[in-house]
Amino acid sequence: MTKSKLVAGALAVLAGGALVTVLVPGNATADRFGGERHDGDAPLIIGHRGAPAFRPEHTLLSYEAAAKMGADFIEPDLVSTKDHILVARHENEISGTTDVESHPEFAARRVTKTIDGLPITGWFTEDFTLAELRTLRAEERIPDLRPDNTAYNGLALIPTFDEVIQLAKRYGMGVYPETKHPTYFDSIGLSLEEPLLEVLNRHGWRDRRSPVFLQSFETTNLKELRTKTKLPIIQLINGSGAPYDLVAAGDPRTYDNLITPDGLRDIAKYADGIGPATTRIIPVDATGKLGQPTSLIRDAHRRDLKVHPFTIRDENSQLPLDYRMGNPASPAYPRATGDVMGWVERLFELGVDGVFADDPGLARATRDRLFDRS
Numbered sequence: 001m002t003k004s005k006l007v008a009g010a011l012a013v014l015a016g017g018a019l020v021t022v023l024v025p026g027n028a029t030a031d032r033f034g035g036e037r038h039d040g041d042a043p044l045i046i047g048h049r050g051a052p053a054f055r056p057e058h059t060l061l062s063y064e065a066a067a068k069m070g071a072d073f074i075e076p077d078l079v080s081t082k083d084h085i086l087v088a089r090h091e092n093e094i095s096g097t098t099d100v101e102s103h104p105e106f107a108a109r110r111v112t113k114t115i116d117g118l119p120i121t122g123w124f125t126e127d128f129t130l131a132e133l134r135t136l137r138a139e140e141r142i143p144d145l146r147p148d149n150t151a152y153n154g155l156a157l158i159p160t161f162d163e164v165i166q167l168a169k170r171y172g173m174g175v176y177p178e179t180k181h182p183t184y185f186d187s188i189g190l191s192l193e194e195p196l197l198e199v200l201n202r203h204g205w206r207d208r209r210s211p212v213f214l215q216s217f218e219t220t221n222l223k224e225l226r227t228k229t230k231l232p233i234i235q236l237i238n239g240s241g242a243p244y245d246l247v248a249a250g251d252p253r254t255y256d257n258l259i260t261p262d263g264l265r266d267i268a269k270y271a272d273g274i275g276p277a278t279t280r281i282i283p284v285d286a287t288g289k290l291g292q293p294t295s296l297i298r299d300a301h302r303r304d305l306k307v308h309p310f311t312i313r314d315e316n317s318q319l320p321l322d323y324r325m326g327n328p329a330s331p332a333y334p335r336a337t338g339d340v341m342g343w344v345e346r347l348f349e350l351g352v353d354g355v356f357a358d359d360p361g362l363a364r365a366t367r368d369r370l371f372d373r374s
Contacts, residue, residue: 013178041373043355045363046176046308047071049090052357053314056140056149058088058097060155060167067171069361070368072354073213075176076164080190085130086161086199090141092181095122098136099154106132115184116244126190133158145315145335163195165203174211178236182221183245193221197229208232214310215275219258226270234308235267239277259296264303273306273353281309281350288321297351309347310356312363314340341366 034048050062051069063074076088092115094100100123109128112121125133138156140149156235161177179185179192196214197206205212207230215234216222222233235258242254257263257278268275276296283291317334318323323343326336340359344366347355357363 004366009297035180041113041353043348043352044072044308044369045367046354046356047074047173047360048311049077050074050357051151051358051360052141054149056097056138056152056156058090058159059138059152060159061152061156063159063164063167064171066360067167067173069359070364071173071357071360072174073151073174073211074164075178075356076159076161077178077180078161078192078196079125079180080192080195081125081133081183082126082128083129084190084195086192086195087125087133088159088161088164088333089125089132089180092125092184093122094125094158095134095146097139097141098123098158099139100136103136117247120163126185126188130160145317147335161199162202165199165205168211169203175205175214176213176215176234178215179218179221182216182218183246183248188220193225193228198223200229200231206231213273218243218304220245220249223270226232232272233270234273234275234306235271236310237274238275239278239279255301259299261299264299264305268303268305271305274300275308275310275356278309278311278347281307281352282320290320290322293350301351306353307351308354308356309352312340312344312347312355312357312359314338314359314362317342341369345370 004258043323047063047066049057050059051065052062055062055065058076063337068075070169077090079084079089079092081087101108106123109123110121111124112119115123136156136158137154140159141148143150159181165175177196179196182192185192200206200212210231213234214225214229214231215236216224217236217238219235225233237255237258240255246253253307258267260274280294280296281292285291297307313319315328315335316338319338320343322340325338326333340362344355344357344363348366348370355363
């Protein structure tokens with residue numbers, strides 16, 4: 001895809017501090033891509049942590065940007081406060097996503113903990129009440145890659161899950177919450193599943209018709225959720241490693257085992273789909289160049305499982321080599337926007353049922369160009 005087509009397909013610009021998205025109507029039909037898709041519908045656009053290509057992730061600023069860019073769902077990662085309130089953060093360790101280091105009143109709370117078997121030093125949400133967290137402000141997590149987002153440092157609070165749902169309802173979107181480190185939170189008496197369902201129930205979202213997907217990289221908590229709710233469930237599949245709940249239980253199975261025919265058969269007993277890393281769909285070599293597609297989409301669909309891969313990112317350094325654009329010798333090349341629409345189109349061609357995107361505007365524009373929405 002040429003750069004001119006990329007610009008013509010979707011424009012996402014900052015004008016006077018406001019996010020403006022221009023979507024061009026499509027001229028293709030779903031028939032071109034319907035052969036492998038799970039249910040024949042056009043794929044979903046999931047605003048991964050909102051729209052972090054434009055605003056600091058997991059803030060109402062980011063979620064609202066995703067809404068205005070046409071996302072169908074917004075994805076909050078959920079962790080717990082000390083007083084058992086679910087809040088949206090990428091991790092329970094918050095030194096990289098808030099200004100907590102500049103608060104001397106919390107200096108003594110900097111500690112080292114073991115999270116999923118790894119020592120982590122910093123400040124943790126479970127050591128703060130919600131009221132205390134509200135004294136902090138959100139910051140861009142990866143400023144070297146997204147320096148423009150630092151303009152919004154200090155403007156946003158850490159949102160609660162309840163606030164995320166309220167925003168989603170205002171814009172007619174769904175929510176796609178991920179429980180972070182559920183085994184760890186269980187171990188400290190702050191289980192995530194009960195407050196998750198309580199908040200959703202309070203908003204009337206409790207059955208399969210609700211605009212909700214529940215997701216986790218672990219398996220035990222999803223099996224537990226299946227006994228407590230009819231809401232759709234997605235098993236996340238990382239590109240390597242194993243679900244931590246299995247590691248903690250001494251179970252030798254890895255994510256490789258979960259995507260075998262037997263593994264997918266087991267997932268289908270408690271989940272409605274999988275959320276695999278894109279490398280599980282098309283592997284990359286040591287240079288980042290794409291190889292041949294795997295059979296994962298076809299295998300999952302045979303088990304009646306949806307496939308929502310993660311994560312489509314804008315920056316060259318985050319894209320397969322095949323879809324990078326610009327001069328590699330330029331210092332700006334790693335963070336420059338590549339051929340995002342071409343990459344999304346490739347995944348749509350293969351039959352995915354949705355994509356997690358840091359820039360939901362480009363993903364939405366690609367879908368609208370390729371599928372007849374009439």
